[in-house]
Amino acid sequence: MINKLEYYICLFLYSLKDKKFSKNTxxxxxxxxxxxxxxxxNYEDLSDEIVIDKDMGLGNVVELTEALNEINxxxxxxxxxxQIRVEKDLIDYISSMKKSEKxxxxxxxxxxxxxxxxxxxxxxxxxxxxxxxxxxNSIKRGKKEIELSNNRLKKLLEDFEKVANEKHDIxxxxxxxxxSWLDYVFEEYIxxxxxx
Numbered sequence: 001m002i003n004k005l006e007y008y009i010c011l012f013l014y015s016l017k018d019k020k021f022s023k024n025t026x027x028x029x030x031x032x033x034x035x036x037x038x039x040x041x042n043y044e045d046l047s048d049e050i051v052i053d054k055d056m057g058l059g060n061v062v063e064l065t066e067a068l069n070e071i072n073x074x075x076x077x078x079x080x081x082x083q084i085r086v087e088k089d090l091i092d093y094i095s096s097m098k099k100s101e102k103x104x105x106x107x108x109x110x111x112x113x114x115x116x117x118x119x120x121x122x123x124x125x126x127x128x129x130x131x132x133x134x135x136x137n138s139i140k141r142g143k144k145e146i147e148l149s150n151n152r153l154k155k156l157l158e159d160f161e162k163v164a165n166e167k168h169d170i171x172x173x174x175x176x177x178x179x180s181w182l183d184y185v186f187e188e189y190i191x192x193x194x195x196x
Contacts, residue, residue, distance in 0.1 A: 006067045008033075011107050013077060014094040015114040017086040026084060027064050028125050033113050039154040040174045116179055120186060128185045157181060 002010070012029055068084075071077055076090035097103040117125060161177045164170045172180070 003067070005063055006070055008106075008110070009064070009067050009071060010076065010090060010094060011110040012114065013071070013084070013086050013090055014107065015111045016118070017091060019118060021084060022082040023068065023079070023084060024082065025122060025125065026068075029114065029117055030064065032117060032125070032128060033110070035153045036113075036157075036178055039157040040178060112175075116175070116182070120182060124182070124186045127188070128182055 009026070009030060012026060012033075016026070016029075068077075068079075071090070072079055074089070076087055076093065078085045078087060094103075094107065098107065120128070157174075157177050160181065161172060161174070164172050164177070
């Protein structure tokens with residue numbers, strides 16, 4: 001039996017099977033997916049609270065680490081230092097479950113999301129993580145936890161969509177709004193790098 005967080009991490013691992021990635025990258029993707037999904041209309045709560053380390057981004061995240069360790073114990077992945085390699089057993093496991101409509105829908109959603117997010121470099125993803133209003137608020141208040149019950153990123157994306165629709169008469173779908181936010185973070189990151 002696999003729990004919900006392990007299930008979603010397995011879907012992410014499957015989606016990343018042809019890429020090189022680290023544990024922190026995986027955790028940031030899962031976090032951004034979790035908070036963005038509330039806005040994107042695919043919301044299935046993965047976690048009520050996530051622990052952060054303001055110096056490293058997602059730090060010692062107990063639930064994510066435990067889930068990844070359980071997946072590792074099943075020989076679905078190999079962890080070498082900070083890098084993760086997806087093993088054939090995980091690919092076979094997810095492939096065998098794709099007959100289920102729910103699994104196929106969830107996998108398509110995760111693969112689409114990974115396709116968008118992985119097109120940005122790791123520094124931009126880290127900047128996006130720290131640009132998430134939930135994270136910014138927690139760090140400003142000196143908190144170690146992000147409470148996702150009041151999802152500020154959802155509100156930011158809804159406001160952006162409203163401005164696009166009402167002031168500029170542009171009808172954007174929710175993924176366009178999300179990628180526009182990532183593009184904005186990317187531009188800010190590039191500008192910051194150029195200035196300094």
